[in-house]
Amino acid sequence: MSYLSATNMTGGYGKADILHDCTLTVDKGQIAVIVGPNGAGKSTAMKAVFGMLGLRAGQVTLDGTDISALSPQDRVKKGMGFVPQVNNVFPTMTVEENLEMGAFIRNDNYRVTMEQVFDLFPILKDKRRQNAGELSGGQRQQVAVGRALMTQPKLLMLDEPTAGVSPIVMDELFDRIIEVARTGISILMVEQNARQALEIADKGYVLVQGANKYTDTGQALLADPDVRRTFLGG
Template structure:
């Protein structure tokens, strides 16, 4: 069984289905990218997995347990974290307080995990006493990923982790994602920088109008003429 399996899900907001039979999976240790045009349902898939969007049909399993329509707090306790595109830090709390919030369901000593986050993101150690709201966009993204790591998760969902960031910072965030994956954490991400995302991903999914359009390895999708012309700018 895959770590995460999304099987023919339909759902959306109110009475409108944004997802129309989406399928995808994430294996242990993988980076998997979801790309596609605006309105394709990419972020909606992530929210459906994390219990933020109602699933009307289909199944979502994580570590072979059904999680569709569980509350987000129940899903977090399964070892799955979600990092949204916006408002992903507590701006008035310090960097360290933000990271500690990631361990809110833990009853054990998480000091070693805090050290691990600081080793992974040295810039956060330097800023640990500063309010997270005063950080740059790239640094806030590091805080959000670091906070997710404090749970010691098996899978992190990243929704547009490089949105609005300068090109140099985009490269840094992708490097950080690879570092997180190097710790053994699987990654499922929605990303607007499709070429870069596919280059670093084991596999990728292309969605259009809430449906699967293509699924292949990241390399094969990069070399797919239709994908290149329609979704990668030629």
């Protein structure tokens, strides 16, 4: 059984369904990437998995446990970490304070985890006393990912982690995401930079109008002529 199994999700906002029988699964330590055109429901699917969107149909299980009825806060306690695309740091708090906020659900000594975050993102250690709002876009993304890692998640969900950053920073973030997955943490990621994201993906999902259009390994999707022509620019 997949570590995350979000099956047959149908739902949206109010009476308008955005997701239509959408299914996403991620195995332990896998990187799964959701790509597709604007308005395809990618971020909506992520929010549904995290419990921020009510579903009319479908089920979400984590490590074999049905969590469909749980709030986002309770899903964090079960092992989910979520990094939204925008407003994902506390700009008037220092880097270290942002990371401490990520440990709010923990009662143990979180300093070891903080050092692991600093090992993953060395620039954050150098800037630990600096307010997060003063950092570059790429550095703020590192803070946001680091704060999510402070909860010790088993599943890390990233909504457009490379939005607005340079290609060099994008490559660096993807390298760090690979490192996180190698520790056994499952990754579910929505990404506009589809070609680059599929290159690091164990599994890829192409969504169109809230439904699964293509599902395969990242490499298979990159090699699929229909996917390349329609979604990857040829």
